[in-house]
Amino acid sequence: MTETSIPHAKQSLDEEETAPLAVDDADDTEADDDAEPTAGGREKKAAGESDLFRQSEIAADYVEGLLDILDYDGDIDELVAGGRPMVEVVGERLQNLVGQRGATLEALQELTRLAIFRQTGTPSRLLLDVGGYRATRRKELAAVAKNAVEKVKEHGEAVRLEPMSAFERKCVHDVVNAMPGVESESEGVEPNRRIIVRPAD
Missing domain, CATH: 3.30.1370.50 (R3H-like domain)
Known part of the structure; x- marks a missing residue:
């Protein structure tokens, strides 16, 4: 069996929040990380967004593979919203993919971001949602x-x-x-x- 070395692409959790008064929190460049755009903010493909759409496609393929392995049914929507790639999984009996207070969902999001990093070499700000949990x-x-x-x-x-x-x-x-x-x-x-x-x- 051949072992593959996986680059460390996990971003600091503090890069995903906005805390204006905390000096050890993110700078303004990451203020929108994990923000969930409204439906009206969803954008169609335009010049300059091809890389983000590519990330959402890679993420969708990765999540689809996970669903197949776990034998879960779900519809996968890939898009770019608010200047970041997004993947939404909709279906019945998906609570196990969310976990207690979203812990499993956060882990799946990091794995999916890592899958994007392995293919593109670029850290991703992908937002993954399952069953509308984040909203x-x-x-x-x-x-x-x-x-x-x-x-x-x-x-x-x-x-x-x-x-x-x-x-x-x-x-x-x-x-x-x-x-x-x-x-x-x-x-x-x-x-x-x-x-x-x-x-x-």
Whole structure:
């Protein structure tokens, strides 16, 4: 058996979130990583997007192979949205591909990004979704963020949220930073990295 050396293409989780106040978080160039564009933001193929569409095609082929191995049925949609490649898997009984709080989905996304890297030699910002999990989770996190903001405004004290993934933190930061009088930052290290919401200076 021949062993193949796989280059390390995994991006830092902190490159996938926006935390304006945390000095160890991403710079502005990665602020949109893991942002989920709306349907209206989906773009047709245009000049300059061929590489992104190629990445989405590679990702779709990789995910289709995984579904075949696992004997799962699902429709795969490949597209480019918000300036990044996306693959969406839709079907019944796909919860095992999402896992607890999206842990399995995040792992599958990293594997798919690695598959793209192996073929193109370029790190990818692919966003993988299964069964609409990310849109549903985004709504849940918006409620968590708003609740935290209400507590901060009511009591005037910082609120520490539970540890979250980079995708989840990005969702919370987006909501908090859109509200006046409050600010957010991340603290800690993975897998216990969390957000603090506090009154704005």
